Amino acid sequence: MNEVRFTYKDGKSKALTMSYDDGIFQDKRLIEIFNKHGIKGSFHINGGLFGAVHKHPRLFAEEIKEVYAGHEVSCHSFTHPFLEKLAPMEVVHEILDDKKALEDICGYVVRGMSYPFGTYSSEVITILRSLGINYARTTVSTGTFGIPEDFMRWNATCHHGDKRLLDLLQKFKDSNRELSLMYVWGHAYEFDDNDNWNVIEEFCEKAAGDPDIWYATNIEIFDYITAMRKCELSADRTMLYNPSAASVFAKVNGKIIECKGGEHTKLN
Numbered sequence: 592m593n594e595v596r597f598t599y600k601d602g603k604s605k606a607l608t609m610s611y612d613d614g615i616f617q618d619k620r621l622i623e624i625f626n627k628h629g630i631k632g633s634f635h636i637n638g639g640l641f642g643a644v645h646k647h648p649r650l651f652a653e654e655i656k657e658v659y660a661g662h663e664v665s666c667h668s669f670t671h672p673f674l675e676k677l678a679p680m681e682v683v684h685e686i687l688d689d690k691k692a693l694e695d696i697c698g699y700v701v702r703g704m705s706y707p708f709g710t711y712s713s714e715v716i717t718i719l720r721s722l723g724i725n726y727a728r729t730t731v732s733t734g735t736f737g738i739p740e741d742f743m744r745w746n747a748t749c750h751h752g753d754k755r756l757l758d759l760l761q762k763f764k765d766s767n768r769e770l771s772l773m774y775v776w777g778h779a780y781e782f783d784d785n786d787n788w789n790v791i792e793e794f795c796e797k798a799a800g801d802p803d804i805w806y807a808t809n810i811e812i813f814d815y816i817t818a819m820r821k822c823e824l825s826a827d828r829t830m831l832y833n834p835s836a837a838s839v840f841a842k843v844n845g846k847i848i849e850c851k852g853g854e855h856t857k858l859n
């Protein structure tokens with residue numbers, strides 16, 4: 592009998608994704624570091640606060656497309672309120688106004704989100720789902736490398752300021768479990784506030800260039816896992832049906848097999 596285990600893209604067993612909030616000017620420096628190392632991130636942005644000048648100045652609307660090219664632009668609500676304290680109609684406006692502003696700029700459907708202040712309620716989640724939000728990140732750190740059961744309650748592995756950051760990275764790199772996921776989040780202004788850009792530089796240097804890691808945005812991981820979860824295996828484990836458009840990869844008796852979208856793939 593075949594032993595069938597899903598992997599990430601191209602048979603990779605691990606994925607690393609980064610997640611940064613608020614659309615602030617320090618994101619430019621952070622993205623330079625990510626790009627230098629081939630690391631991908633998702634940037635959660637408030638479409639009603641472009642150019643806002645307060646403690647942590649925000650990027651202007653005209654800068655967004657260029658600054659975040661190659662990474663994911665994602666929602667963070669229009670004006671950064673506590674969503675669970677708003678009337679449902681206000682939640683709708685907060686998300687749709689943000690989504691519209693970002694989509695106008697980026698030219699793609701913006702489907703991701705992180706919760707402002709990390710807070711939410713079940714009612715907020717119901718509304719977000721109805722508005723086409725596919726995932727939403729909390730501010731909870733798990734210290735683990737699992738994939739989320741519910742992407743609307745997507746907890747991170749850790750914040751970049753976590754003392755365990757490099758230890759967790761080493762543990763992640765040493766792990767040989769399929770579908771390990773390391774998810775790191777923060778705000779890029781923290782590197783200025785704490786004068787510790789070296790933390791992220793060192794992390795990226797150590798995380799980069801591993802042939803067994805898929806460096807992906809949040810939405811790429813959501814899309815891949817969703818496609819994987821839709822696959823159906825035949826009862827005798829000799830065929831896999833992948834109803835989605837994109838390829839899914841599986842390790843069958845130790846051999847990597849690509850299961851193309853819309854096809855039945857023979858596993859023997």
Ligand SMILES: [Zn+2]
Binds near residue numbers: 613667706707
């Ligand atoms: Zn925020």
